[in-house]
Amino acid sequence: MSFKNSILALTTLLAVILCSAPAKAESTHKGEKSVGLRGGFTTRNTTATAGLYFSYRFSEHFRISPKLDYAFRHNDIDAFSIDVDAEMPISLSSSGRTNFYPIAGLNYSSFSSHLSSKHPDGSDNSSQRESGLGLSLGAGVEYFVTPSLRLALETKGVIIRKYSGGWFSLSIGYVF
Numbered sequence: 073m074s075f076k077n078s079i080l081a082l083t084t085l086l087a088v089i090l091c092s093a094p095a096k097a098e099s100t101h102k103g104e105k106s107v108g109l110r111g112g113f114t115t116r117n118t119t120a121t122a123g124l125y126f127s128y129r130f131s132e133h134f135r136i137s138p139k140l141d142y143a144f145r146h147n148d149i150d151a152f153s154i155d156v157d158a159e160m161p162i163s164l165s166s167s168g169r170t171n172f173y174p175i176a177g178l179n180y181s182s183f184s185s186h187l188s189s190k191h192p193d194g195s196d197n198s199s200q201r202e203s204g205l206g207l208s209l210g211a212g213v214e215y216f217v218t219p220s221l222r223l224a225l226e227t228k229g230v231i232i233r234k235y236s237g238g239w240f241s242l243s244i245g246y247v248f
Contacts, residue, residue, distance in 0.1 A: 101161075104129040106222055108245020110141060116230075116237030119146035125243060127159070135159050137177075141239070145186065153181040153230070153239075155208050168216075175210040179230050206232030210239075220247045 110123040123141030130136070137159055143151040157177030164170040182203040210228020217223060222245045229238050 106245040106247040110243040112241030117149045148186045151183045179206045179208045204232040
């Protein structure tokens with residue numbers, strides 16, 4: 073399947089999910105927002121990551137979560153990653169404090185390769201930046217310690233031409 077067909081298939085899947093997601097007007101979750109910090113690991117260049125996230129809940133079982141992550145330099149490569157993920161929380165407890173959520177979304181990443189070499193102009197370093205659009209698929213588990221404190225563990229695969237890899241993260245956030 074070509075990259076364009078993959079994007080089209082994901083967009084169609086997200087549209088179907090959006091149209092079929094139950095919308096309860098009386099839901100206490102509708103309009104819930106959270107913002108927080110993320111930290112983790114990426115398999116692409118086997119390094120630590122750090123980032124920020126925001127999420128907005130449209131209904132009990134659907135939210136959008138944009139995320140910004142930075143993969144620290146290792147093996148002369150570092151990266152910025154921007155995700156816009158659709159998440160569908162499914163309660164694992166009667167209290168609603170623990171949820172499982174599948175993740176599907178779009179990713180834009182920009183990778184920098186830092187090469188040490190001596191140039192004729194006297195400089196010692198050169199950098200090359202490559203960017204790409206891709207897909208992210210994964211799952212997460214969240215636990216609400218209090219109504220305003222959220223902890224989460226997420227794992228997902230990011231599929232980008234030449235730079236695919238796994239991302240694992242822990243997050244802590246404020247819910248309002």
